[in-house]
Amino acid sequence: MTTDAQPLPRTAPEDKSMDDLVALCKRRGFVYPASEIYGGLRGFWDYGPLGTQLKNNIRDWWWKCMVECPPLGPDGEPVSIVGLDSSIIQNPKTWEHSGHVGGFNDPLIDCTESKKRYRADHLLIYLIREGDLNFGVSTVAADEAQAEDIRESLEKTGDPPQGFQDKLFVKRLKQYKGGGYVTFKLGTTATPEELAITFSPEGTKQGTLTEPRTFNLMLDTYPGPIRDEENKAYLRPETAQGIFLNFKNVLDTMRVKVPFGIAQIGKSFRNEVTPRNFIFRSREFEQMEMEFFCPPDESQKWYAFWRDERYKWWLSLGVSEENLILRDHDDDELAHYSSACVDVEYKYPFTAPGFGELEGVAHRGCYDLTAHSKGGDNKDSNTKLDYFDQELQVRLQNEGVDKETIKERSRYVPHVIEPASGLTRAVLVLLCEAFTPTPDRDGSKYIMSFKPKFAPVKAGIFPLVNKDGMPEVAQKLYNELRTKHMVEYDGKQSIGKRYARMDEIGTPFCFTIDGQTLEDQTVTVRDRDTLAQERIALDQVSAWLDAKLAE
Ligand code: ATP
Numbered sequence: 001m002t003t004d005a006q007p008l009p010r011t012a013p014e015d016k017s018m019d020d021l022v023a024l025c026k027r028r029g030f031v032y033p034a035s036e037i038y039g040g041l042r043g044f045w046d047y048g049p050l051g052t053q054l055k056n057n058i059r060d061w062w063w064k065c066m067v068e069c070p071p072l073g074p075d076g077e078p079v080s081i082v083g084l085d086s087s088i089i090q091n092p093k094t095w096e097h098s099g100h101v102g103g104f105n106d107p108l109i110d111c112t113e114s115k116k117r118y119r120a121d122h123l124l125i126y127l128i129r130e131g132d133l134n135f136g137v138s139t140v141a142a143d144e145a146q147a148e149d150i151r152e153s154l155e156k157t158g159d160p161p162q163g164f165q166d167k168l169f170v171k172r173l174k175q176y177k178g179g180g181y182v183t184f185k186l187g188t189t190a191t192p193e194e195l196a197i198t199f200s201p202e203g204t205k206q207g208t209l210t211e212p213r214t215f216n217l218m219l220d221t222y223p224g225p226i227r228d229e230e231n232k233a234y235l236r237p238e239t240a241q242g243i244f245l246n247f248k249n250v251l252d253t254m255r256v257k258v259p260f261g262i263a264q265i266g267k268s269f270r271n272e273v274t275p276r277n278f279i280f281r282s283r284e285f286e287q288m289e290m291e292f293f294c295p296p297d298e299s300q301k302w303y304a305f306w307r308d309e310r311y312k313w314w315l316s317l318g319v320s321e322e323n324l325i326l327r328d329h330d331d332d333e334l335a336h337y338s339s340a341c342v343d344v345e346y347k348y349p350f351t352a353p354g355f356g357e358l359e360g361v362a363h364r365g366c367y368d369l370t371a372h373s374k375g376g377d378n379k380d381s382n383t384k385l386d387y388f389d390q391e392l393q394v395r396l397q398n399e400g401v402d403k404e405t406i407k408e409r410s411r412y413v414p415h416v417i418e419p420a421s422g423l424t425r426a427v428l429v430l431l432c433e434a435f436t437p438t439p440d441r442d443g444s445k446y447i448m449s450f451k452p453k454f455a456p457v458k459a460g461i462f463p464l465v466n467k468d469g470m471p472e473v474a475q476k477l478y479n480e481l482r483t484k485h486m487v488e489y490d491g492k493q494s495i496g497k498r499y500a501r502m503d504e505i506g507t508p509f510c511f512t513i514d515g516q517t518l519e520d521q522t523v524t525v526r527d528r529d530t531l532a533q534e535r536i537a538l539d540q541v542s543a544w545l546d547a548k549l550a551e
Pocket of ligand 1: 358
């Protein structure tokens, strides 16, 4: 018997409930609050069996696309990228010279009434003017994109964007509606006058916010027995610096020449002031970063290349195009050493209809290698991090360029293009993208419609009933498939309940052994998204599944 395909109902990001998604993640073993039995710890999460599998699938795909089979470059030549796994704790001088000790700060504001803490640059103030009177109303935006969105909507319509959930903010707006409106973000420059009229987002009175204080985002620790300033070290706030520190090691020990990249995946730690939105902003998270070293005069070409490649990579995860944008940074957003930066942004349920960051592709110039290089401002490093370009030297010689110029141009500090993304944020993107409420379907109320390649469990294998020789055939098929893929055997409960569970954990295919199997050696395969059922030969199942997972 075959059953026709039904389209998977589509849900706009703004209609997806984060509460329902978080509950499903807990119920089905994707993500749990860390140390839950002790009341949890803010900003920390544990990945359950299915979350870990999903995360590993994304991680492995990134590694494959970056290190094992990188794409062809802009000139059609194979791109060369090598892997690295550097230590989380490095010599603390690393962070002084990278600029993190002095500059990796967030402006922090406390509310003396609610005892809550906010990032000042996320606090959006809506100031209503009536005659000489000012009434401040505030809210905390999830990020820059949401702040921008709220501000735009307020300025156009006087109301926050559709689906905006801060009820207190909306109530206060209504209370004061009628005057002229001004919106602004507090930021580090909040004046005492502004603070005096501002409502704390969760407080009841005006003027309970303290002046912003800068707050370093690095978590520190003290390796060794003595806990004093001299022995202070840091948990890395990004994986990138470990790559810069090893630039010379890799160059001297591997057969690489500029242009080439070094890629790394690993944990990073930031003492975020306001960890929020589930695993979007946590204090411990994983990053996937690649530093691509190239000759300075080729850097724009490589920047354009990685900008496009990275967008395509996110699409390859099954993220739909309408939920993914590239946002070029304005000049005033760029770090002083950076000539260009673009964010890949996703329409999360909590930013929709706006977008939030998931990866930044930055042109970092020669900033990092110079900062860690012996000489100049750096009296701590014992190594010069530059590059002698032998090919360029030969080319210039052939062009008849004079010796002095050749010497000058052949040795340089490579420029760096950095695609830096969050692995745990990628998990969130795939969870949000896959999460599909299906209230009108029988059985499961939600489907996690992961692209099959990334689904934690690839297939369920079921005997229709636990008798008549069906379990034996199903077990045999399971034993065959489990040597290659993450699959599950399930013989308990009704078939409908088994399908429903597989839908909720995002298993794309279910193979069911029934009475007909025993007669004609075929099984039904059910598609999670379309519910279509078709029969395929039992001895073809393994090849059929391989082909589907390769798509
Ligand atoms: P934000 O402005 O959101 O704090 P950022 O611009 O400082 O982030 P980067 O330093 O560029 O972020 O880090 C690269 C990537 O690492 C980000 O695009 C994001 O995917 C991820 N990331 C950064 N901070 C966190 C965090 N606290 N929790 C989870 N992922 C994070």
